[in-house]
Amino acid sequence: MAEPAFSICVYCGSRPGENALFAQAARAVGTWIGANGGQLVYGGGRSGLMGTVADATQAAGGRVVGVIPQSLVDKEHARHACDELHIVRTMHERKALMAERSNAFLALPGGIGTFEELFEVWTWRQLGYHDKPIGLLNVAGYYDAMLAFLQHSVASGFIGEWQMGLVQTGQETDVLLRSLVQDIRTDAPETALQAVI
Structure with missing residues (x-):
């Protein structure tokens, strides 16, 4: 099998959520x-949006690494049924390997685990531990309140606009995914993620 053209880490809920548009977006992604x-x-x-x-x-026709x-x-x-399923000891190992x-990275609707994963890779990027694009798919306005709070944090002086700019936010699956893939640096060396684990 040929090497994948790109590899996207998707964070999302292990539950389906109450809005059918969430599962529809997961299928589209x-x-x-x-x-x-x-x-x-x-x-x-295998449950929820993850499955x-x-x-x-x-x-x-894509490959799946769990x-x-x-x-x-x-x-x-x-x-x-994943093409590769890695069973690890801890959540730290899980997130590092992913x-x-x-x-x-792309976040879909999810709960506190999804939030934590999104904010962690966002933090790593602002600290320079990686230069990989990050996206937030705001399905059916799910993240509207969180984005409003983040703008409140900007206005309060705790987050800079440049930090907000490190995450691409959108509501259209195709547009956001295409943008993320276009921003992948194929010439980038391996990053020092181990330094933050």
């Missing part, structure tokens, strides 16, 4: 990744 010769890196679960994006990626801690295998019902295997 997976379909786009697969149809464009890409690879999905994600949390390894939806993985199923759609493979159905469209990373899940042993303690969550039973709780999240690991998706053993970051290392990815050229870009």
